Amino acid sequence: MMGAEVLVSAWVDAGMWNERRTSPSTPGVSSPGRGAPCRHPCSLPGAASAHPSLFLLARVINSGKSQHNEDQACCEVVLVQQRPGQRGNPAAGEPEGGRKGLCFHYWGLFDGHAGSGAAIMASKLLHRHVCEQLRDLVHVLRDPAPAPICLQSDARALAEPSRAPLAEQDAEPLNDALPRFHLEKAVSHESLVIGAIENAFKQMDDQIEREQATRHVAGGCCALVAVYLLGKFYVANAGDSRYGGAGQGSPLPARRRGIPARPRPCRRAGFLRPELLGNEFTHLEFPRRIQHKELGKKMLYRDQSMNGWAYKKIEEDDLKFPLIYGEGKKARVMATIGVTRGLGDHDLKVYSSNIHIKPFLSCYPEVRVYDLTQYEHCPDDVLVLGTDGLWDVTNDKEVAEVVMDVLMGYEPNDPCRYTVVAQELVVRSRGVLKERGWRLANDKLGSGDDISVFVIPLGGPGNYT
Amino acid sequence: MMGAEVLVSAWVDAGMWNERRTSPSTPGVSSPGRGAPCRHPCSLPGAASAHPSLFLLARVINSGKSQHNEDQACCEVVLVQQRPGQRGNPAAGEPEGGRKGLCFHYWGLFDGHAGSGAAIMASKLLHRHVCEQLRDLVHVLRDPAPAPICLQSDARALAEPSRAPLAEQDAEPLNDALPRFHLEKAVSHESLVIGAIENAFKQMDDQIEREQATRHVAGGCCALVAVYLLGKFYVANAGDSRYGGAGQGSPLPARRRGIPARPRPCRRAGFLRPELLGNEFTHLEFPRRIQHKELGKKMLYRDQSMNGWAYKKIEEDDLKFPLIYGEGKKARVMATIGVTRGLGDHDLKVYSSNIHIKPFLSCYPEVRVYDLTQYEHCPDDVLVLGTDGLWDVTNDKEVAEVVMDVLMGYEPNDPCRYTVVAQELVVRSRGVLKERGWRLANDKLGSGDDISVFVIPLGGPGNYT
Numbered sequence: 001m002m003g004a005e006v007l008v009s010a011w012v013d014a015g016m017w018n019e020r021r022t023s024p025s026t027p028g029v030s031s032p033g034r035g036a037p038c039r040h041p042c043s044l045p046g047a048a049s050a051h052p053s054l055f056l057l058a059r060v061i062n063s064g065k066s067q068h069n070e071d072q073a074c075c076e077v078v079l080v081q082q083r084p085g086q087r088g089n090p091a092a093g094e095p096e097g098g099r100k101g102l103c104f105h106y107w108g109l110f111d112g113h114a115g116s117g118a119a120i121m122a123s124k125l126l127h128r129h130v131c132e133q134l135r136d137l138v139h140v141l142r143d144p145a146p147a148p149i150c151l152q153s154d155a156r157a158l159a160e161p162s163r164a165p166l167a168e169q170d171a172e173p174l175n176d177a178l179p180r181f182h183l184e185k186a187v188s189h190e191s192l193v194i195g196a197i198e199n200a201f202k203q204m205d206d207q208i209e210r211e212q213a214t215r216h217v218a219g220g221c222c223a224l225v226a227v228y229l230l231g232k233f234y235v236a237n238a239g240d241s242r243y244g245g246a247g248q249g250s251p252l253p254a255r256r257r258g259i260p261a262r263p264r265p266c267r268r269a270g271f272l273r274p275e276l277l278g279n280e281f282t283h284l285e286f287p288r289r290i291q292h293k294e295l296g297k298k299m300l301y302r303d304q305s306m307n308g309w310a311y312k313k314i315e316e317d318d319l320k321f322p323l324i325y326g327e328g329k330k331a332r333v334m335a336t337i338g339v340t341r342g343l344g345d346h347d348l349k350v351y352s353s354n355i356h357i358k359p360f361l362s363c364y365p366e367v368r369v370y371d372l373t374q375y376e377h378c379p380d381d382v383l384v385l386g387t388d389g390l391w392d393v394t395n396d397k398e399v400a401e402v403v404m405d406v407l408m409g410y411e412p413n414d415p416c417r418y419t420v421v422a423q424e425l426v427v428r429s430r431g432v433l434k435e436r437g438w439r440l441a442n443d444k445l446g447s448g449d450d451i452s453v454f455v456i457p458l459g460g461p462g463n464y465t
Numbered sequence: 466m467m468g469a470e471v472l473v474s475a476w477v478d479a480g481m482w483n484e485r486r487t488s489p490s491t492p493g494v495s496s497p498g499r500g501a502p503c504r505h506p507c508s509l510p511g512a513a514s515a516h517p518s519l520f521l522l523a524r525v526i527n528s529g530k531s532q533h534n535e536d537q538a539c540c541e542v543v544l545v546q547q548r549p550g551q552r553g554n555p556a557a558g559e560p561e562g563g564r565k566g567l568c569f570h571y572w573g574l575f576d577g578h579a580g581s582g583a584a585i586m587a588s589k590l591l592h593r594h595v596c597e598q599l600r601d602l603v604h605v606l607r608d609p610a611p612a613p614i615c616l617q618s619d620a621r622a623l624a625e626p627s628r629a630p631l632a633e634q635d636a637e638p639l640n641d642a643l644p645r646f647h648l649e650k651a652v653s654h655e656s657l658v659i660g661a662i663e664n665a666f667k668q669m670d671d672q673i674e675r676e677q678a679t680r681h682v683a684g685g686c687c688a689l690v691a692v693y694l695l696g697k698f699y700v701a702n703a704g705d706s707r708y709g710g711a712g713q714g715s716p717l718p719a720r721r722r723g724i725p726a727r728p729r730p731c732r733r734a735g736f737l738r739p740e741l742l743g744n745e746f747t748h749l750e751f752p753r754r755i756q757h758k759e760l761g762k763k764m765l766y767r768d769q770s771m772n773g774w775a776y777k778k779i780e781e782d783d784l785k786f787p788l789i790y791g792e793g794k795k796a797r798v799m800a801t802i803g804v805t806r807g808l809g810d811h812d813l814k815v816y817s818s819n820i821h822i823k824p825f826l827s828c829y830p831e832v833r834v835y836d837l838t839q840y841e842h843c844p845d846d847v848l849v850l851g852t853d854g855l856w857d858v859t860n861d862k863e864v865a866e867v868v869m870d871v872l873m874g875y876e877p878n879d880p881c882r883y884t885v886v887a888q889e890l891v892v893r894s895r896g897v898l899k900e901r902g903w904r905l906a907n908d909k910l911g912s913g914d915d916i917s918v919f920v921i922p923l924g925g926p927g928n929y930t
Contacts, residue, residue, distance in 0.1 A: 136763065136776050149752050151763040151776055185752035185792065187765055187774045194773025202770075268730065272737045287614050287650035298601065298616040300652055305667075305829040308659025309652045311601050311616055327650065364770040 070112035071387050071450035072123035072221070077105050078131050082138035102138050105228040106130065107454045109241055111387040113337070115218025118208050118344030122221055126343075129203045130227060133196035140192065141230060147187045193229060194367045197236045201343065205363035209346045220337075220344030223365065224385050226456060231373040233383065233458075236365035238341035240329075240388045244396055246403040247381035247458070253370045262340045263324050266333065266360045267304040270323045278355035281334060282320040290319055323360070329392070333360050341365065377459025379412040380404070382421070389451030393440060394429045402428060403455070422455040535577030536852050536915035537588035537686070542570050543596050547603035567603050570693040571595065572919045574706055576852040578802070580683025583673050583809030587688055591808075594668045595692060598661035605657065606695060612652045658694060659832045662701045666808065670828035674811045685802075685809030688830065689850050691921060696838040698848065698923075701830035703806040705794075705853045709861055711868040712846035712923070718835045720861050727805045728789050731798065731825050732769040735788045743820035746799060747785040755784055788825070794857070798825055806830065842924025844877040845869070847886070854916030858905060859894045867893060868920070887920040 080102045106127045112119030140147050201223065211217040222239020235243055235253070245252025263285070270276065270283030277283065285302050287309075298311040301318070312318075324340075326332050333340055334350050334357050341362050348357045370383075384399055394402075406424050410417035431438040431446025438446035545567045571592045577584030605612050666688065676682040687704020700708055700718070710717025728750070735741065735748030742748065750767050752774075763776040766783070777783075789805075791797050798805055799815050799822050806827050813822045835848075849864055859867075867889050875882035896903040896911025903911035 133775065147765065147774070149765050150759060187752055191773045192775070195767060195771055195775035196773070198771045198773055199775050265733065268733065269737060272734060287652055294615060300612065300614050302660060305827060306660055306663045307832065308656045308661070308663050309612070310598065310657070310660035310664050362770060367772065 070116045070119055070219075070221075071389070071452040072110040072112065072116065072119040073452055073454070074108040074110075074123040074127060075106065075454070076127050077103060078127055079103050080131050080134045080138055083135045100138055100142065102134065102141060102229070104130070104134070106225070107385060107456060108223065108225040109385050109387055109452050109454060110221045110223050110343075111239065111241055111389075111450065111452070112221040113219050113339075114345075114348070117211075117217035118219050119221035121208055121211065121217060122204055122223055122343050125207065126200060126204045126223065126225065129200035129207075130197060130225075133200045133203070134193070134229075137192050137196060141189050147189065147192055149184060149187075189230075190232065190369055193227070193232075193234055194369070197225070197227060197234055197367055198364050201236065201238060201363050201365050205343050208344045212344070212346050217344070220342050220348065220361075222339055222342045222387070224387070225365070226383065226385060226454070228372075231371065233370040233372060234367055235370065235383075235385075236367045238343065238363065238365040239339045241386065242388070242391045243383060243385045244399065245381065245383055245458070246396075246400040247407075248378055248404075252381060252458070253368070253383060262362060264304065265362070266324055266340055269360055271304040273359070276356070276359050277320075277323065278350070278353065280320060280350065280353065280355060281323045282318060283323050284318060285324070286318070286322060289322075289325070290314055292319060295319070329388075333357060337361070372458060379457060379459055380407045381458040382418065383454075383456040383458055384425070385454040385456070386425070387450060387452045389447045389449035390425060390429050390453050392449065393431075393444065393447045394425065398428075399425060418455045418457055422453045425453045425455070426451050535581045535584055535684075535686075536854070536917040537575040537577065537581065537584040538917055538919070539573040539575075539588040539592060540571065540919070541592050542568060543592055544568055545596050545599045545603055548600045565603055565607065567599065567606060567694070569595070569599070571690070572850060572921060573688065573690045574850050574852055574917050574919065575686045575688050575808075576704065576706055576854075576915065576917070577686040578684050578804075578807075579810075579813070582676075582682035583684050584686035586673055586676065586682060587669055587686055587808050590672065591665060591669045591688065591690065594665035594672075595662055595690075597668070598665045599658070599694075602657050602661060606654050612654065612657055614649060614652075654695075655697065655834055658692070658697075658699055659834070662690070662692060662699055662832055663829050666701065666703060666828050666830050670808050673809045677809070677811050682809070685807050685813065685826075687804055687807045687852070689852070690830070691848065691850060691919070693837075696836065698835040698837060699832055700835065700848075700850075701832045703808065703828065703830040704804045706851065707853070707856045708848060708850045709864065710846065710923070711849055711861075711865040712872075713843055713869075717846060717923070718833070718848060727827060729769065730827070731789055731805055734825055736769045738824070741821075741824050742785075742788065743815070743818065745785060745815065745818065745820060746788045747783060748788050749783060750789070751783070751787060754787075754790075755779055757784060760784070794853075798822060802826070837923060844922060844924055845872045846923040847883065848919075848921040848923055849890070850919040850921070851890070852915060852917045854912045854914035855890060855894050855918050857914065858896075858909065858912045859890065863893075864890060883920045883922055887918045890918045890920070891916050 082100045108123060108126055110119040110122045110126075134141075136151060140151075204223075208217060208220075222241050223236070224239065224241035224243060225236045226243070227234040227236070233253070237243070244254065267283045267285065270281065274283070283304055287300050290299065295314050295316065297314050299314050299318075300309050301312045302309050321335060324331060324333055325335060329338065332338055334355065336350055336357055337345065337348065340360065341364070343363055345361060346358055349355060350357065380403070382403055384403070386399075390399075402424050403421055406421045407417050410420070428440065429447050429451050431440040433439075438448065440446050547565050573588060573591055575584040575587045575591075599606075601616060605616075669688075673682060673685075687706050688701070689704065689706035689708060690701045691708070692699040692701070698718070702708070707720065708718070709720030732748045732750065735746065739748070748769055752765050755764065759779050760781065762779050764779050764783075765774050766777045767774050786800060789796060789798055790800060794803065797803055799820065801815055801822055802810065802813065805825065806829070808828055810826060811823055814820060815822065845868070847868055849868070851864075855864075868886055871886045871889050872882055875885070893905065894912050894916050896905040898904075903913065905911050
């Protein structure tokens, strides 16, 4: 239906996890590998059977926060098949019209909120939307020439045989008009993959909306996705999960903080469309809540266009609740949700009101590219994807230390080593149950959240070839 | 009226320049110094008489592009007096209520378009708006403590004697409520100055709007402003003028490109308020203009939320003209204006239509801070501000070479040396009139635009003390 042909389903059906509910006192840490049940038919081609992603995820269910683990995960190798009728340059010996494909490796973490419905849907379907978006690009990405501005399609000519004159125009080169030539933008292959991933998130979000309208798919989710395609990692992040590189190689992908807030676009939307604020919120920013008795005083503020701060005389309108309130992890949009990017949440409203929050959220991820072909990597270099349950209690340095400690204990070609790293990261972030709750080695509070971690090797034998 | 008390008017009335119209064949290069006529009463305090900014600007009128030079400039030392009735911590020996002041040094370049009205107004008034915005901050900036969230004012208590209960509440500390204390944002002094400059631009823009409504003040202008206050340079840029550091010291302020386009906020405004596009423009971006015959084809595009590119099937709506079209210097908003930041342009409409362009422009500058106290500078280190007439034909390296060449020929304490640098930069960017027009030393075309350059010394004797 979506053109996705799953070659390797390296990961269990996300729904499985909800059945493995463990009590708060015995959080279940699991890391299924080859033996895990597969939902999709598996067909392991030669090289992919040694795929390093088979052993690398560990997760733990939250310590009593909710009935279900709201984290979901997905790991796949997906074959993208060229759309039928798409014109490409046939490779030598390949018959015209022969369908060609591209493979991508895919890892996704989905941290649900207000229910696991959106997270489960996204974990099962987002890679298919990525695949669908890439189908137009199969022949473009295989061709070293710059991306054509206009796709040439056999399908259209076939579908509209009555428009012969247009079909004739099709035959002439489309980019030949000299006067406008210098105004054409060159679009890189990388930009096309970024655009495909961005649109896949949008399509996924639209699909969740349709499901939420017809049956109960609750809540929303943050999504952190890594796509490996043609030598490059594309890491797409919508929400407060994070990723970073660890190991000995250099340079590794820099740790990317979660992006819980896009305060500027949020406030600008409130400024441009004040009707969306429902007369309850103000798009202005203040360093703290204004009290009614402060009416008429001069207080610090800034508006949607300012980077600095200034004093303004407080008016009645300024007493409304701030559109975004709080700092860092505690920041909330409309006093309701702690992230401004993510999937789902279409029906989310401000408590006891009819004000929708979705117009202030973005389903588009921030996509960063890491070109694996530019650097030499050793088997100890990894990309770590983690939900906020990991990063809230374990910092970059501690993650790097765990990676090095664990990997040193295994042979470089032992694929289990990455799974053990992931397990170790999860176990350390959960901590040990003591009298005063779950405690880390340093006696600080462990994470009470769901924790999911992917450890993805960047170098070494059998690596994505 | 605005609390500005101009101590040193180091620069001639901007209006003077329009009278010095020179013919295209003999462009007038001028650099008035101490002898230049002053519009404001001058009172040179001790140190300021050796102020290095007295000799540093050179300008040339465009080679026939327009009747008047649309570039305007301003250079002032401004005393900011505390607002009467503002509560501050009186300095030792200073009587309570004694008015205190702060000095700032100010340089402004204003590159007008569609008339010089807005540029002339801004050159005469923007520094006064900066002064006005800083008046609330005099005692705050002099106090090393963090900025108070709420300004305590004697004036209000005096003005509202009938509201005794409130006055009583005033007496209690405002930030004492413990539960919310951790939510208070700390606002730095630097942020306050940035906010003051941002709001000064906004006030200036509002004033131009009022003038444009009542009498003819034509066009708009780009504004590039440097403010030196309490050891730091604040460089505020709204438009396509640019600045950069040159000399031997390190690190010098990095060259800041002009910011002709804010495509993302522009397109987002078009997306959120499509009625502003007047059914004539599309907020979508295409790599080139779409032709009618391409209807139904799949072509590259991106929308307001995407960083990457994708293909979409062209629909009727996509044939509308792009909200932003073209690249770099050639980019235009609504096919009309080449900058998206600046002052004025309130009455600007799309040609032969009723579509206003101002909603897509921003009057707020981008403000960068350069802390002079962090580094040691020698007399050869300068900050160069220039309108696009300079940077369009002279690159960073060439500017740095001119700076070094000229300064080497003068004693380090000769204040003329900076003026000669500015003159030399202007002369070289204009070039020499040959048969095939104005030509640079490398035989490339010289700038046909107005050219204005400030060369501001960062180190050396008599420096801002």
